[in-house]
Amino acid sequence: MNTRIESVQAMPIYDSRGVPTVRVRLTLTDGTAATASIPSGASTGENEAVELRDGDPNAHGGQGVLKAVRNVNDVIAPAVIGLEPWRQGEIDSLMIELDGTANKEKLGANAILGVSEAVAVAAAKSAGLPLYAYLGGAGQARLPIPMINILNGGKHADSSLDFQEFMIMPVGAPSFAEAMRYATEIFQALKSLLKAKGHTTAVGDEGGFAPQLQSNDEACDLIVEAIAKAGYEPGEDIAIALDPAASSFYENGVYRLTRSGQGDKTSSEMTDLYRRWIDKYPIVSIEDGLAENDWDGFREHTAVLGEKIQIVGDDLLVTNTRFIARAIEEKSCNAALIKLNQIGTVTETVEAVHLCRKAGWSFVVSHRSGETEDTFMADFAVAMGGGQIKTGSVCRSERMAKYNRLLEIESELGKAARFGR
Ligand SMILES: C=C(OP(=O)(O)O)C(=O)O
Numbered sequence: 001m002n003t004r005i006e007s008v009q010a011m012p013i014y015d016s017r018g019v020p021t022v023r024v025r026l027t028l029t030d031g032t033a034a035t036a037s038i039p040s041g042a043s044t045g046e047n048e049a050v051e052l053r054d055g056d057p058n059a060h061g062g063q064g065v066l067k068a069v070r071n072v073n074d075v076i077a078p079a080v081i082g083l084e085p086w087r088q089g090e091i092d093s094l095m096i097e098l099d100g101t102a103n104k105e106k107l108g109a110n111a112i113l114g115v116s117e118a119v120a121v122a123a124a125k126s127a128g129l130p131l132y133a134y135l136g137g138a139g140q141a142r143l144p145i146p147m148i149n150i151l152n153g154g155k156h157a158d159s160s161l162d163f164q165e166f167m168i169m170p171v172g173a174p175s176f177a178e179a180m181r182y183a184t185e186i187f188q189a190l191k192s193l194l195k196a197k198g199h200t201t202a203v204g205d206e207g208g209f210a211p212q213l214q215s216n217d218e219a220c221d222l223i224v225e226a227i228a229k230a231g232y233e234p235g236e237d238i239a240i241a242l243d244p245a246a247s248s249f250y251e252n253g254v255y256r257l258t259r260s261g262q263g264d265k266t267s268s269e270m271t272d273l274y275r276r277w278i279d280k281y282p283i284v285s286i287e288d289g290l291a292e293n294d295w296d297g298f299r300e301h302t303a304v305l306g307e308k309i310q311i312v313g314d315d316l317l318v319t320n321t322r323f324i325a326r327a328i329e330e331k332s333c334n335a336a337l338i339k340l341n342q343i344g345t346v347t348e349t350v351e352a353v354h355l356c357r358k359a360g361w362s363f364v365v366s367h368r369s370g371e372t373e374d375t376f377m378a379d380f381a382v383a384m385g386g387g388q389i390k391t392g393s394v395c396r397s398e399r400m401a402k403y404n405r406l407l408e409i410e411s412e413l414g415k416a417a418r419f420g421r
């Protein structure tokens with residue numbers, strides 16, 4: 001128990017879009033070494049903790065992270081060196097105090113989370129525990145059903161799709177390994193369908209295909225066709241989950257479905273479109289179906305759809321207990337997307353998960369569109385035990401790193417492995 005943090009050092013690395021991001025390396029006095037690499041979003045919520053960049057933080061791409069790296073090396077490291085690594089809550093509180101702002105804009109959520117995760121990884125290693133066991137304690141471990149992204153649009157691809165993510169969920173699979181088999185077979189079936197129909201099989205930022213289709217509806221039609229082509233039953237074996245990321249096409253109070261040519265819609269008309277889709281397609285979850293500031297719209301949206309499907313808040317909630325509490329009170333959603341870098345410490349992310357549980361909400365642990373090979377979030381998802389993860393497609397290694405880590409955890413747990421919601 002006398003092990004202490006010995007060194008903390010950050011460096012710039014590159015994410016899956018070739019944009020600089022932060023990696024932190026931390027060592028303990030017992031010789032343990034750990035690293036954490038921080039991802040980066042493109043369709044970011046305006047209330048997210050600040051990802052500190054050297055240039056304009058709103059200009060995505062090409063902006064350095066040297067300020068965040070310096071903040072780790074010059075400000076955070078001297079404050080945490082000498083502390084015991086298992087004191088996660090105290091270390092996270094200390095960094096929040098050092099920053100002193102409501103949204104971590106001084107030191108940067110990328111700097112703070114890098115240290116927060118590296119501390120947890122080191123503490124787990126030093127204790128001789130797998131990360132998921134260290135983070136989750138006794139009895140919670142549960143392998144998640146993956147939401148696997150197979151068609152990309154919005155800010156993640158210049159396809160014809162207004163909606164950012166069309167995902168499949170192997171809800172009928174008996175294990176995580178089987179879920180991956182179902183999903184990869186459907187991904188290959190979709191690829192051959194797209195080819196046969198003369199579409200490109202190029203992929204977007206999260207590895208889903210990015211074709212030029214006639215409409216957003218055609219995307220759902222193609223997915224249902226691919227599920228059947230691979231030999232699965234739509235709705236039974238495989239369901240559909242959507243992340244329209246509607247903040248990205250909301251302008252002056254109107255939802256503009258310009259790419260697909262489906263015109264302008266009010267929030268009620270968007271909810272009505274989803275209602276018709278739910279009747280037509282096996283959709284079980286919609287994330288950010290409306291925009292982040294459309295709180296009134298979300299109340300109606302959840303009143304109309306929330307009995308039938310999971311309504312997930314991402315940009316609306318930004319993994320922040322303040323917004324989650326408001327949404328619980330106003331019945332704006334019935335689930336939260338959980339992204340560690342939206343809030344910026346491991347402790348605050350766990351608090352967001354606890355609040356969801358207390359309200360009887362479900363939650364989905366999520367990657368970002370700009371990712372690294374880091375697999376922290378896979379262990380985190382198992383530890384939190386919510387039974388759902390969203391980490392992209394099955395053809396890009398920064399996404400596969402998470403899926404492959406989950407396969408490893410399932411095999412390590414053997415008969416003790418629990419799977420799904
Ligand atoms: C993963 C997402 O995208 P990004 O990381 O670009 O916010 C999302 O919107 O859920």
Ligand SMILES: [Mg+2]
Pocket residue numbers: 243245287288314315337
């Ligand atoms: Mg989202």
